[in-house]
Amino acid sequence: MKTYREIAGDAGSDILGQVKEQQARLQARLAQITHTIAVMSGKGGVGKSVITTNMAAALAMLGHQVGVLDADINGPSVAKMFGVRGQTLKVGKNGVVPVLGPLGIKIISMDLLLSRDEAPVVWDAPAQQDPFVWRGTIEVSTLREFLADTDWGELDFLLIDLPPGPERLPNLPGLLPVLHTIVVTIPSEVAQLTVKRSIALAQQLKAKLLGLIENMAGYLCRKCGALGELFPSSGEETVNVLGVPLLGKIPFDPRIARCSDRGIPFVLEHKDTTAGEAFAQIAQKIKRNITFGEGER
Amino acid sequence: MKFLCVACDEAMKYAEAQGPEAGSLSVVFHCPHCGYRVALLTNPWETQLVRSLGVVIGGRTVPSEPLELVRTTLADSKLLWTAEAEERLERVPEFARAMARQSIERYAREQGYHEITPHVMDEARAKLGL
Numbered sequence: 001m002k003t004y005r006e007i008a009g010d011a012g013s014d015i016l017g018q019v020k021e022q023q024a025r026l027q028a029r030l031a032q033i034t035h036t037i038a039v040m041s042g043k044g045g046v047g048k049s050v051i052t053t054n055m056a057a058a059l060a061m062l063g064h065q066v067g068v069l070d071a072d073i074n075g076p077s078v079a080k081m082f083g084v085r086g087q088t089l090k091v092g093k094n095g096v097v098p099v100l101g102p103l104g105i106k107i108i109s110m111d112l113l114l115s116r117d118e119a120p121v122v123w124d125a126p127a128q129q130d131p132f133v134w135r136g137t138i139e140v141s142t143l144r145e146f147l148a149d150t151d152w153g154e155l156d157f158l159l160i161d162l163p164p165g166p167e168r169l170p171n172l173p174g175l176l177p178v179l180h181t182i183v184v185t186i187p188s189e190v191a192q193l194t195v196k197r198s199i200a201l202a203q204q205l206k207a208k209l210l211g212l213i214e215n216m217a218g219y220l221c222r223k224c225g226a227l228g229e230l231f232p233s234s235g236e237e238t239v240n241v242l243g244v245p246l247l248g249k250i251p252f253d254p255r256i257a258r259c260s261d262r263g264i265p266f267v268l269e270h271k272d273t274t275a276g277e278a279f280a281q282i283a284q285k286i287k288r289n290i291t292f293g294e295g296e297r
Numbered sequence: 298m299k300f301l302c303v304a305c306d307e308a309m310k311y312a313e314a315q316g317p318e319a320g321s322l323s324v325v326f327h328c329p330h331c332g333y334r335v336a337l338l339t340n341p342w343e344t345q346l347v348r349s350l351g352v353v354i355g356g357r358t359v360p361s362e363p364l365e366l367v368r369t370t371l372a373d374s375k376l377l378w379t380a381e382a383e384e385r386l387e388r389v390p391e392f393a394r395a396m397a398r399q400s401i402e403r404y405a406r407e408q409g410y411h412e413i414t415p416h417v418m419d420e421a422r423a424k425l426g427l
Contacts, residue, residue, distance in 0.1 A: 001306055008308075011309060013353070013354050019350070088377070088378065113371060113375055114373055120373070121371070122372040124369075125345045134348075138345075141366050146367075
């Protein structure tokens with residue numbers, strides 16, 4: 001009796017061929033994108049999406065073509081932060097046309113596909129019980145479609161805003177042949193502990209680690225300009241604890257949150273503030289590191 | 298997964314698929330030698346897992362649409378409009394545009410469409426007398 005390996009093909013569905021076709025479409029799209037950078041953190045609430053939107057804006061201010069993919073499928077916030085929530089994606093000749101944010105930043109997010117403000121991300125599936133069986137698969141397929149079916153055009157940088165936690169990162173190397181990562185954290189021991197795990201995972205996956213951004217790195221007094229502590233200090237610099245190159249520190253500034261709520265990247269309106277300058281310097285550093293390979297681990 | 302006709306020692310071939318219905322796909326395979334047929338019946342998790350990969354059992358007859366999986370699977374998704382359909386909607390007087398958009402989308406949802414094209418607009422116009 002013939003064995004599994006002795007039978008060629010899969011009885012006619014050509015599943016392998018269909019997957020290969022998906023891959024080919026993805027590769028063709030990625031060929032137009034020079035650099036893909038995943039913005040990650042092991043911890044929620046460290047300001048990853050705020051960093052992503054402002055880094056995108058800062059890179060666009062340097063004259064680059066930038067796109068942002070909101071990979072937080074279940075908790076998308078990038079569209080709101082760019083002020084494009086409520087806009088509708090259109091289908092063009094070369095795929096789905098991304099929504100244009102400030103400075104022509106191209107944006108795709110699950111938020112742009114949901115029909116109502118309060119609509120949760122629920123999949124119309126025959127097996128609603130125990131969705132863990134398939135939910136991960138459909139989320140990876142969603143990321144693949146966002147990457148491959150969006151008409152990004154030519155981009156210098158595509159920033160991918162990952163959801164909190166490290167579990168989504170392992171999906172990306174399968175989709176993106178060359179992936180750079182930026183790690184976002186805050187100066188707290190709890191955050192450092194979880195972020196450390198994400199860094200280890202990124203290194204295992206051979207993702208190129210561009211460096212660390214420390215968000216909420218102190219509170220800047222707007223009267224005297226002094227930088228005060230926002231979190232109790234462990235006595236050791238975050239960058240030493242985590243052992244990755246530091247891209248920069250963003251001090252806490254309430255106007256950052258206000259700008260996000262208004263849908264305007266902070267760096268566009270406040271480029272001359274301490275935090276605004278920090279964003280601009282980090283963008284320069286990312287550009288330099290990614291071009292010359294400095295700081296990569 | 299592959300199927301073997303034990304009597305002929307021959308790999309079975311895909312014949313047809315039905316469903317998914319009530320969460321189950323029925324996929325029929327036949328032996329090219331003796332014609333013997335068997336059906337594979339999937340449970341809801343298997344059905345969903347296949348669907349989640351964005352592949353079609355039995356092979357694709359037409360190329361996939363952009364964001365096909367997301368648009369056909371997301372429970373509360375917006376309908377996407379093609380650029381041509383949007384252009385055509387722009388020709389509707391502004392005061393009536395929102396209502397026209399709503400009516401066309403309602404019609405499209407009822408018909409199970411995931412994308413508004415000029416063809417869907419024509420259909421809606423004929424049926425709804427817009």
